[in-house]
Amino acid sequence: MSWLRALKETARSGLTVERPRLEPVIAARGALGLALVVGLSLALFGPAVAVSSAFGAFQAAIATFQRSWRPRPTLALASGASLAVSTFLGYVTGAGAHPVLFLGLLLLWTFLSGLAWAAGPTAGIIASSNVAMMLVTVTLPTSVAAAAGHAAMIFAGGVVQAALVVLLPVRRWGAQRDALADALAAEADYARRLRHDPVAPFDPVPLMTARNAAAVTPRQARSRPAELHGARGLAERIRPVLASLADPAVGVPEEGPQRDRVRELLAAAGALLDAAAHAIRHGEPVALPPAALAALRTPDTGAILSGPPRRAAVRLAALLGDVVETAEPRTETTPAGTTPAGTTPAGTTPAGTTPAGTTPAGTTPAGTTPAEGTARARPTMVRLAPIVLAKMRAELRPDSPILRHAVRVSVVTAAGYLLGAALPFGHGYWAPMASVMVMRPDFTQTYARSVARFGGTLVGVALATAVVRTAHPGLYLSAALAVLCAFGMYLLMRTGYAVAQVCVAAYVVFLLGMDGAGLTQTVRERVLLTLLGGLLAMLSYAVYPAWETPRLRGRLADWLTASGRYAAAVAARYAEPAGQSSPDVREALLAARAARVAWQEAVDRATHEPVRHRGLSHATAEEAGHALAEFGRAAMLLEAHLPDRGAAPLPAAATLAEALRRATEQGAKDVRERREPHWDDLRETVAAWSADPPDHFLLDKGARLLLDALDELTEALAESTRSR
Known part of the structure; x- marks a missing residue:
């Protein structure tokens, strides 16, 4: 972008007047x-x-x-x-x-x-x-x-x-309420979009914001409203379940009775999540939409869906019941119209779902999240001082934009x-x-x-x-x-x-x-x-600039490395089943999200910079970002169906995890050094399964989806790599 155009775009941005909600x-x-x-x-x-x-x-x-x-x-x-x-x-x-x-x-x-x-x-x-x-x-x-x-x-x-x-x-805890409500509303919108686009993308920023808002100081922990507990973790767990229920790769055909039933469940999920978001934002009881309850009450879910989709429907129904209960501002008794944690919102047990009062295998009770049984701690202002000083000292390096x-x-x-x-x-x-x-x-x-x-x-x-x-x-x-x-x-x-x-x-x-x-x-x-x-x-x-454009390759490589570690952590849990509560998977997912947001922010900042792209054009950046988002979605599908604790281990998954880790780390190095990345190690691992595929309904298919996404990344970077 030329300097003249950059000045024009930034001037327009500075003089833009928005219409937010006034306070x-x-x-x-x-x-x-x-x-x-x-x-x-x-x-x-x-x-x-x-x-x-x-x-x-x-x-x-x-x-x-x-x-x-x-x-x-x-x-x-x-x-x-x-x-x-x-x-x-x-x-x-x-x-x-x-x-x-x-x-x-x-x-x-x-x-x-x-x-x-x-x-x-x-x-x-x-x-x-x-x-x-x-x-x-x-x-x-x-x-x-x-x-x-x-x-x-x-x-x-x-x-x-x-x-x-x-x-x-005025609206005590209003910022935290809004952050949590926005996360649930984003999940609701995601569910509705999945009805029409089974592989629709999802922006994790609302979930990350809600996670930041959930950290409290000891003084805050004593006065935080009960409805701000637990719902964020439930939203985190609902997202992969929604994706798994909608994605044709998991087993539901793109058209037919099963797809129609999935669309009904997704619509009901969106309505219930919206109701929970409204209740949390305003501190009111949840107004359960009758149409959504009727959709979830339909007794033929178990007859229509089978295999992975049925399992996803079971988990979705239980998680929605937990969200409804958690969103209630009154927690001493269960309000009329809601149900105890672990039941379906309709108060009944559709065919193929878990019995009332229980939670499906691999899930945790309402109010808790995997690896997060207690409130996230935020340091007090006194304890924050050395942390801030350490962050400031860390920026005292020549390549730091902050410096x-x-x-x-x-x-x-x-x-x-x-x-x-x-x-x-x-x-x-x-x-x-x-x-x-x-x-x-x-x-x-x-x-x-x-x-x-x-x-x-x-x-x-x-x-x-x-x-x-x-x-x-x-x-x-x-x-x-x-x-x-x-x-x-x-x-x-x-x-x-x-x-x-x-x-x-x-x-x-x-x-x-x-x-x-x-x-x-x-x-x-x-x-x-x-x-x-x-x-x-x-x-x-x-x-004395600090341009973001030349650092885009580094940001992309960081995202690739973090995504590879997340996918490897998920695959490793098939080799050593630990259920849904896997702290290593959770930490890897958070790191991948942070790297993705850092990439998106870098792309946004680079959009109006008056410098040449230096080998990574805006079109290439968009295609590469889409490819890595697909890679993360494939890993998320695998996470949605992690085997329960005590299930039979799959030794082939350990080989896949190691191949994913090595391939993405080497690929990230190639991206930084402006070379075309290749995935030969991972390709050989997946090809070896042709004669003897692993005994799991999704692992082989998920590995191929991961490889396809990495190949798409190579194609996106190929032109810019050859033109340097």
Whole structure:
């Protein structure tokens, strides 16, 4: 993609306005906290302290809107405390009297904020925002004592926001409810798509998000609602069962009575999963759809289906019953209309299913998942510190995109600070503040946010300055307008960065206008400084980039290796049966999912990069991704029919597992080194079964599906390998 087209695409992305679900009550709570802090500070200490405390409360409220699974009060306190420390250290090092010392602190602080992205986007956003706010707040105190007072008020703003989250709870556990409900809804959509496309793809991101949301701190574990237990693990186990029931490779013809029955079961599964998702999202009892219950109550399932499809139908019915029970907010007794774990949702036992009150072989009771009998632990903030430091140290290597981002953002922020101070505009912090807020570790977000911030700042500053110049609002009216702008930002922040920046820019103008700061600046000067910051950010990525495109082969190789280990772990369980509860299979599956998501994110980032594909075009990447997705689906079919614990072992499966591991590891090496991968070892293993196939209904067929997917990967990479 050319630079001109890349700039055009990123500009369009930055200015895009979305229509998400708004949360006015939560936005009003954040604005209320800001109003309380500003009002009390004005009444007790004056406008200068009010401005500092307002920045603390404003930033703390933004932290509570981040996509994090930690308690919102903790995020608010962490944001307020870190901003308070930043402001105090910034003033002590001499923001005004000793600019060289402050510049050194700014370089160090910004570099650390760039490395903070190693801990995740929430930590990176909070750290970057702290640097931006520090550039403004260090100009307010007049002495060390005053700086300490300002820092205390900034922290007080975070405390107020945290207290309001506790005192005025809005949808407690709402983020976790949404994550789990989204996972169940994704399963429901998958079931419906399988009715028309038996090999439909499935995006594992909702399941991965729900897994992250399920990790809790010890304090959270004591108050987590019961309906948030167990359903995620059940959704994980339902997915391979759905795929196995629908896939013609397992035994159900593409047309005929058996396929019609499978479509009925898939439709019923989708309806029940949707009902469970709605109940969990809103904390309500499950409303069981009668049509779905009637479909599952049909007594001729055992007569129509046989073999693997019948076994899949048995497991699906039992798992759906577990989901319904787990999704109920009341767990002391079984609500009317539901059934105990392990029974079918209709409360009856269709032909070919397990008896009521039992679970099929190889499954676990409701509320537990394979290898996960207890809640996933999330470290507390204190215990998290060494983990974050370890992640940051791990990024201190030349090829790390996070390290490159840290270097870029620190140099650009320092350059913007110096240029802003040298230009005759006054209040030059607008330039470095714009830079640090728009810069991200990848090209697309940095350029899109630069355009969006300039456009939003242009509109916001123009409107706010026009109000100030024409209406001359007084102290308290300026404070009220600032709070109103903050409310607009909280309300609209998920609609798009440009829209949010309109509110942020106006908020800063009104807030600084309370103390008379910045009133001498014109719209032109503020906009020019913002444009300067954005241009510096964009130029830095062009000069010192961290392109994702050249790393696509490495990402693909990582996915191939992880998928091969997953398939090998599944095959090994046929040689040593352990039932559905196989921790090694589970861990391999999670690693394969993480590698797949890393590949997808890399492809998305590379799509708009203005660099040549270097041997892996977008079309090739799409075909290769499809091939590996098919490989993972074939392994999932094998996992869906793992033999029960105590079943007769299949020695041939051990040979297959070893062949899969060796072939995919060597293939990954070939992909990295731009060679065409071959699968001769695996092909010989599968060919040897022609005369003496293994005694299992799916193992031989599954091995051939795995080999076909790898051959498809070779075909996808063949053209790009020959053209290098």
